[in-house]
Amino acid sequence: MHSTDTSTAIDRWVETGIISAEQATRIRADVAAHKPRHTSLVSEALGYLGGIIVLVGLGLALGFSWDRLDTAGRLGVAAATTLALLAAGLPIPIARLGATGTRLRGVLWAAGTIGAAATLGLYGDEVLNWDSSQVALLWSGGAFVVAALSWVFNRHTLQRLATIAFLLIAAFWATDVVTQSLDVGSATQRFLPDLAVWVVGVVWLVLALLSVIRRADGVVLGALGTTIGGVMMLEFYWGPLFALGTVIALVVAAVALRELAVLAIASVGTLIALPIAVNRYLPGEALWTALAVVGAGLALVATGVFTARRNREPSPVA
Numbered sequence: 001m002h003s004t005d006t007s008t009a010i011d012r013w014v015e016t017g018i019i020s021a022e023q024a025t026r027i028r029a030d031v032a033a034h035k036p037r038h039t040s041l042v043s044e045a046l047g048y049l050g051g052i053i054v055l056v057g058l059g060l061a062l063g064f065s066w067d068r069l070d071t072a073g074r075l076g077v078a079a080a081t082t083l084a085l086l087a088a089g090l091p092i093p094i095a096r097l098g099a100t101g102t103r104l105r106g107v108l109w110a111a112g113t114i115g116a117a118a119t120l121g122l123y124g125d126e127v128l129n130w131d132s133s134q135v136a137l138l139w140s141g142g143a144f145v146v147a148a149l150s151w152v153f154n155r156h157t158l159q160r161l162a163t164i165a166f167l168l169i170a171a172f173w174a175t176d177v178v179t180q181s182l183d184v185g186s187a188t189q190r191f192l193p194d195l196a197v198w199v200v201g202v203v204w205l206v207l208a209l210l211s212v213i214r215r216a217d218g219v220v221l222g223a224l225g226t227t228i229g230g231v232m233m234l235e236f237y238w239g240p241l242f243a244l245g246t247v248i249a250l251v252v253a254a255v256a257l258r259e260l261a262v263l264a265i266a267s268v269g270t271l272i273a274l275p276i277a278v279n280r281y282l283p284g285e286a287l288w289t290a291l292a293v294v295g296a297g298l299a300l301v302a303t304g305v306f307t308a309r310r311n312r313e314p315s316p317v318a
Contacts, residue, residue, distance in 0.1 A: 007028070078118055078119040085108050085111045085115055086115075092104055102155070103156065107158065109158075110150075116143050121139035123138070133177050137176075137177055140170040147159060151163050160213075160217060168197050171193075172197050174196070194232040198225075201225025201227070204222035205219060205222025205223055220259070220261045227250065227265050227268070230247065231243055231269060239276075243272070247269040247270045247273065250263075250265065
């Protein structure tokens with residue numbers, strides 16, 4: 001709706017008594033405050049375009065000269081790029097640009113977080129000469145710290161996504177490094193890192209439900225981490241049952257919380273785990289089991305359609 005149309009509608013609402021003059025004044029002020037600014041959109045577009053050009057140019061430069069650079073040169077290029085991306089987000093006037101500034105800073109700092117991971121990975125590999133597990137823990141743990149600090153100063157979805165992503169990776173490799181130093185069996189050594197990922201997802205989901213972290217996307221990110229952890233255990237004999245139990249619990253939570261995104265994540269997890277469970281536990285009855293699964297799925301679809309049609313019918317009170 002154009003501003004003139006909005007103003008006319010507000011005047012009509014005042015004349016017909018729908019709203020008071022004071023309410024009209026407040027509505028006009030709110031509309032003016034949230035009116036999109038051409039300058040902020042231009043700044044955002046230029047920031048994105050400039051960032052892309054920087055990455056493309058840097059990639060070309062490194063591609064041509066990477067083999068010619070020594071370790072110090074490679075680290076210098078990676079660290080300088082990371083610091084430049086992180087520093088570029090600092091002077092953005094969030095108070096004036098609002099959501100546009102938050103998005104632009106979020107993109108720059110997310111790119112800087114990835115740059116920090118690359119820098120630390122290079123340092124651990126070429127300077128410290130650590131093994132692959134220790135290097136992975138170094139770059140994922142360091143990137144998690146950078147992402148978490150960015151999240152503190154910029155409450156954007158990209159910062160939350162980067163934080164949980166690197167936390168899941170760091171939990172996996174931290175557990176892997178610890179189990180390598182312990183006298184445990186190979187199966188346990190493979191299982192515990194996967195379990196760590198699942199636990200992090202569950203904890204994140206619970207914290208979001210308790211509103212310790214932002215619930216709007218925290219629930220979705222927690223469900224995603226939990227599902228990833230469950231799917232990672234499919235290699236074990238009991239893994240499909242564990243994964244199916246996880247997605248069933250997520251479906252129940254999604255219905256109770258009315259979270260469509262969580263239901264979608266659980267559906268993807270089911271799509272991955274269910275065929276593996278059928279083939280592993282019922283290899284001789286795969287056809288009949290598959291047909292039973294199809295029937296159960298159709299029954300669920302029919303129930304969903306019936307429920308939706310009932311919800312659309314107006315109640316006597318309405």
